[in-house]
Amino acid sequence: MDIRSISAHCFLWVTILFLTISISNPTWPNSPVSYYQDIQPILQRSCQGCHQPSQARGDLVLTSYTDFQRGGSEGKAFIAGEPNQSLVLDLISGDPPSMPMDSDPLTQAEIELFRRWIIEGAVNDTPKVDSDPTMKPPQYTIPPLISSxxxxxxxxxxxxxxxxxxxxxxxxxxxxxxxxxxxxxxxxxxxxxxxxxxxxxxxxxxxxxxxxxxxxxxxxxxxxxxxxxxxxxxxxxxxxxxxxxxxxxxxxxxxxxxxxxxxxxxxxxxxxxxxxxxxxxxxxxxxxxxxxxxxxxxxxxxxxxxxxxxxxxxxxxxxxxxxxxxxxxxxxxxxxxxxxxxxxxxxxxxxxxxxxxxxxxxxxxxxxxxxxxxxxxxxxxxxxxxxxxxxxxxxxxxxxxxxxxxxxxxxxxxxxxxxxxxxxxxxxxxxxxxxxxxxxxxxxxxxxxxxxxxxxxxxxxxxxxxxxxxxxxxxxxxxxxxxxxxxxxxxx
Ligand code: HEC
Missing domain, CATH: 2.130.10.10 (YVTN repeat-like/Quinoprotein amine dehydrogenase)
Structure with a gap:
């Protein structure tokens, strides 16, 4: 095995290791709740079926932070820092909860994520995806697979x-x-x-x-x-x-x-x-x-x-x-x-x-x-x-x-x-x-x-x-x- 193949190998394993770590690393109990990583996946799974641009029940769209913040026919869906005045929390945690409508309620842990996220300021941490002018072109050591x-x-x-x-x-x-x-x-x-x-x-x-x-x-x-x-x-x-x-x-x-x-x-x-x-x-x-x-x-x-x-x-x-x-x-x-x-x-x-x-x-x-x-x-x-x-x-x-x-x-x-x-x-x-x-x-x-x-x-x-x-x-x-x-x- 020559030096180049060793380096190819290392990159591979370092990368796999990195992937494994990033996938298995949960949100630590004391780190702030992330809209992007914690809240949005719940909205996507349990709510967006009825709250999306082509079907906005209650005039509420939950496919982006801006829409979520704008709220629906009843007004704002949440108020940063004010869990008790946040409609969304009220609706998902009632007994029985009224949202998500006609399906299994969110788990206690999920409701807790919403509550903590609102207490912590309901921050939008969605990464920006616009083309970054400082972005450097990738350097290739092997030709990458062509998919299209x-x-x-x-x-x-x-x-x-x-x-x-x-x-x-x-x-x-x-x-x-x-x-x-x-x-x-x-x-x-x-x-x-x-x-x-x-x-x-x-x-x-x-x-x-x-x-x-x-x-x-x-x-x-x-x-x-x-x-x-x-x-x-x-x-x-x-x-x-x-x-x-x-x-x-x-x-x-x-x-x-x-x-x-x-x-x-x-x-x-x-x-x-x-x-x-x-x-x-x-x-x-x-x-x-x-x-x-x-x-x-x-x-x-x-x-x-x-x-x-x-x-x-x-x-x-x-x-x-x-x-x-x-x-x-x-x-x-x-x-x-x-x-x-x-x-x-x-x-x-x-x-x-x-x-x-x-x-x-x-x-x-x-x-x-x-x-x-x-x-x-x-x-x-x-x-x-x-x-x-x-x-x-x-x-x-x-x-x-x-x-x-x-x-x-x-x-x-x-x-x-x-x-x-x-x-x-x-x-x-x-x-x-x-x-x-x-x-x-x-x-x-x-x-x-x-x-x-x-x-x-x-x-x-x-x-x-x-x-x-x-x-x-x-x-x-x-x-x-x-x-x-x-x-x-x-x-x-
Ligand atoms: C099966 C359809 C359905 C699902 C799934 C659903 N909703 Fe709703 N939602 C509605 C309907 C319909 C309304 C309109 C109010 C009503 O009729 O009670 C509504 C209203 C709301 C409102 C009040 C909007 C306003 O201002 O009037 C909020 C907040 C809300 N939903 C949040 C959620 C959240 C959060 C989830 C996921 C956890 C969710 N909903 C899942 C159907 C749904």
Missing amino acids: LAYSPNGGILAVSGYREVLLHKADGSKLLTRLLGKSDRIESIVYGTNNNMLVAVGGTPARFGEVQIWDTNANKLIHSLQSTFDTIYGASLSPDNSLLAFGCTDETARIISIEDQKELVRFDNHSDWVLGTVFTTDGSHFVTGARDTALKLTEVKSGSFVDDINASNKGSGPIHKIARHPKLDQVLSGGEDRIPRLYRIFRQKRRDVGNTDFNLIRAFERQSDVINAIAFNTDGSQIAVGAVGGEVRIYKVADGNRIATLNADSTAVFAIAFHPEKDQVATGGFDGQIRIFNPNTGNLIKEFIPVPLDSVLTGAKKTGKKVEIAREKDNGVEATTEIKLAVSGMT
Whole structure:
């Protein structure tokens, strides 16, 4: 084991140790109660179902400190320093308590947290997530996993997810143009607005916060950052008019926010596991969600109401990892654990029968060699690309389901695929952190590059590829991704 592999190792373990400590460290009995860490999670779990922008019972919204402070139809919900005059405390501690309405009361310990927080001044300690001008770009010792890729609508730029940043490259891979630095450790999904001036990146820091970043790509400036839920968020999509953003959450909800004012307009809670993908229909009236619970669901945007189960989940897929919409039609492609890409009609033409036939299914493609983690349509919808654990990407003709080419796209796992909007090119990214650009018709590799600048001290390692290999072998595959990425941040 050479010195570099030892250092890679140390970072890994220091990081794991750090994570373990920060997770297991409870609020000490005498430390002040934190709104962000103690109160907000309770509000989120027990109260926000009825107190959110799209459903504000008693005119009270409990999704942000400012709204909570503003109060509802009865006036302020709390008064700092005055537990006896704070309505919220009265309502959660009555006998029986009137809030949360129709569900289990909060525990004595939780009520005590509210009481102490109010006595201690009801301080808002939510961390600011605006882009920090002093923020230093991360220094990489190994290429970080690539979880998302997107071409700008005019095809000039390829946006690549990094650690705490989105990197904008010239689409041919010849130059790194800009680094968009944000607060989220992980960027899970990147989408461009169709007008070229907006890029939306969603992600978060696992078990801490989810974040939506809205960037102005003319000025390369973060215009808005919105926190949502207490975990990484996934599968972002924009409505056709670029006014709405949908995304999936680990709290089993899918949400829609308005791009203009970042207000949450829809919170859809009809899934029973993580929601990992969203797409809007061609007219923007509905949206489709795909989740680990194996379901593909159709929801009306305006009312937020569930409309239909698109797939017959007992006949259809296993847990769904990614979904993509046909660029011109109301058809959705899904892929996940059962390794079979499936193309569905979004709106059903027949009622479901007792046999629960998979009526909306247009085509089930060939079973892949491993779990599917990336899918994409080309611009005219004539081809799809499917990427799997194992590192293979296969290109299919949509019309007949025949395989056109097989790309050797990663040494371990592919997580991101994007077709160039004009040229016959498809970009792939995954666990080994390299971008590869292929011709989808021939399967020929056109260009291969590492999208992040690697620390010069370690370029020797980069040349041999040794350090990268060592980090990977030690952590048997995909699950180690977070630790390796965090090890990278340990260098900064
Ligand atoms: C199942 C729905 C539901 C849940 C869950 C719920 N509430 Fe309410 N809440 C209501 C309704 C409805 C009102 C309107 C008053 C009424 O009808 O009694 C209300 C009113 C309130 C008010 C008074 C607002 C005002 O100014 O009129 C407060 C404070 C409040 N809730 C706090 C909470 C807290 C804190 C929780 C979580 C611990 C919670 N609620 C959970 C339905 C709910």
